[in-house]
Amino acid sequence: MDKAPFHHQRLQNRSLFRSPLPKLVLWSILFIVILFLFFHFSPTSQSSSSSSRIDRRSLRTSAAWGGAAWEKRVRSSARIRSSHNHHGISVLVTGAAGFVGSHCSIALKRRGDGVLGLDNFNDYYEPSLKRARQAMLERAGIFIVDGDVNDAHLLRKLFDVVPFTHVLHLAAQAGVRYAMKNPSSYVHSNVAGLVSLFEAAKSATPQPAVVWASSSSVYGLNKKVPFSEVDRTDRPASLYAATKKAGEEIAHVYNHIYGLSITGLRFFTVYGPWGRPDMAYFFFTRDMLRGKSISVFEGPDHSTVARDFTYIDDIVSGCLGALDTTEKSTGTGGKKRGSAQLRVFNLGNTSPLPVSQLVGILERLLKVKADKKIIKMPRNGDVQYTHANISHAQAQLGYQPTTDLETGLKKFVKWYLQYYDPSSSLSKKGRSGGGGSSSFL
């Protein structure tokens, strides 16, 4: 940049400085310019402009909703199939194109409940997998509305069209380490999105009961095992965990002020068919089949990292158990009429296993020797050990996990090979093998 003109200007203006008033004016102008520059380039204004960019991008898809045909699809998807042995419920499932959401939606529909899905199909992981789950739900008669939970108009419309008895709120930004790359996506979906959902639910007539996914990560640096619901949850180790903990506090507010019936479920490392590609069991499988090395974390002093791996079908029964035991919300027209139910439950398997054992099982199932790189677990959000005390869920929800890791992973691997590599020798017995599966990914 050429500084000469400015310098020249200053020399010319030197005579002005002899009187104090123009000097004051000049300094004031300079001050205003600095203020302007500060607010224009400050980190807060940048993050707010980037989050409004997220809003626009992710809310854009929902422009397509509305109209008579659309409403008809919504109603028909949410309609309860009456049967003599099951008193059906009508559920709005957010995050329905996600891992847990797709399984829960199918299970509800299968027993005759009305289900309407909502998902923004974001690209945190391969959207094609979300679309494939959507196609599966479509075949079961479930419509997933393409939209964001932050879209208040859309939510109001949905509650206008269908008097949902329940909301199963699973839409969220998941993943622990990604929070360092894209922190605002956690605030957008897990904090703002949750508030938007509760706002719509409390204003709806009738108010639905809400069951939503918190996370075992709220236990953070807690050392006492197994983790019980009454244990401390005020030391989160990741932004993800902090937003889930914030969600539990926000739930308390909406229960307290508006009489919303709310149940939070702290899931422990859920795995299974149609799972999430960002989770270790999933990308270990992918990398092992491709002959790539895998990084296995260890704790301080070569201690093991362990997880209370919980099979998806067990989580689904927990979610349905939670939905079936909700009491009604007590408010109407956005006003509280009496106290309402507020619960939180661990949903885990109660048998933590070291990650090395997970790898061992995968080696047997895939018939591949893993090229393991043992690395120190970075301090960026993951905790070393999780173990759920599920006695509360057992007593209140009739929750009883039945699938061990070996059995569950067998089902996952079977699905994986069929989904990514339908011609694999491992997935179809009797077919002569065409080498590894790596070429199909």
Ligand SMILES: NC(=O)c1ccc[n+]([C@@H]2O[C@H](COP(=O)([O-])OP(=O)(O)OC[C@H]3O[C@@H](n4cnc5c(N)ncnc54)[C@H](O)[C@@H]3O)[C@@H](O)[C@H]2O)c1
């Ligand atoms: N899978 C686990 O091990 C685990 C453990 C603890 C908690 N949870 C929680 O369980 C819930 C479901 O997890 P999952 O494993 O199925 O994850 P997932 O990412 O597969 O599903 C979440 C879905 O929500 C959608 N979504 C995200 N933000 C949205 C928004 N703003 N508006 C609309 N849709 C949005 C995504 O597109 C995705 O399809 C999440 O709340 C997650 O935090 C999962």
Ligand SMILES: *[C@@H]1O[C@H](CO)[C@@H](O)[C@H](O)[C@H]1NC(C)=O
């Ligand atoms: C599990 O939690 C219950 C309370 O829900 C408690 O009574 C019990 O002692 C806990 N069990 C263990 C092993 O900590």
